[in-house]
Amino acid sequence: MAEKHPAPRVGLFVTCLVDLFRPTVGFAAVKLLEDAGCTVEVPSAQTCCGQPAFNSGDRRTAQELARNTIAAFEGFDYVVVPSGSCGGQIKKHYPELLADDPAWAARAQRLSARTYELVSFLADVLGMTDTGARYDGTVTYHDSCSGLRELGVKEQPRRLLASVEGLTLNELPGAEVCCGFGGTFCVKYPDVSNRMVEAKTADIQGTQADTLLAGDMGCLLNMAGKLKREGSAIRVRHVAEVLAGVTDTPPIGEKA
Incomplete structure (x- = not known):
């Protein structure tokens, strides 16, 4: 045994x-x-x-x-x-x-x-290849700076998203480019931060995805806020919500 x-x-x-x-x-x-x-x-x-x-x-x-x-x-x-x-x-x-x-x-x-x-x-540690989730929609993915550059998180979310039934991933041009949040950066340099997130949301809209995913709440709040101010209908979620099939709550930035 x-x-x-x-x-x-x-x-x-x-x-x-x-x-x-x-x-x-x-x-x-x-x-x-x-x-x-x-x-x-x-x-x-x-x-x-x-x-x-x-x-x-x-x-x-x-x-x-x-x-x-x-x-x-x-x-x-x-x-x-x-x-x-x-x-x-x-x-x-x-x-x-x-x-x-x-x-x-x-x-x-x-x-x-x-x-x-x-x-x-x-x-990488548990060797997971399939979460058993389903998500009917087209998503795009933003690589958050710290996860990408400090921890090497790049292919892992894409590998797991590929196992989600009903999901199509349209890659985001400039996915590795900062969204302009940067923790205290967006507070210290709001004008620069705003120009950066404007460029990011333009790229997001260009993917024609209905959902934006990322792995860091700071980035997600920043991009969701800008998309909402621009009148976009794109939904914003943390990648964990989609991988876990926990998508019965309103997207980030929207009230119940």
């Missing part, structure tokens, strides 16, 4: 934007992970990953938030994040932030080694 291995114990880092603006993404992430055989927990002690403070040069606050996250997620086999930007902060920047702290440097490195963006974890 084949040896049975215990289910991977996953700590889900929900992210601030998912928690406050789109809890459905968190539920979709849990469904995907549990369907893949994982045991999922959401530590109540988690807060912000510290990325806004880090990007603004507030190193002390970023370090405090990093220590809180590390303490909250120690003991899990993996930490999974439905966001390339928050995932990149934990995986890439925590070791840098705490490198000079003897009490925390090794703990930051250990957490980094166990942290993955959601779709990358499903495809």
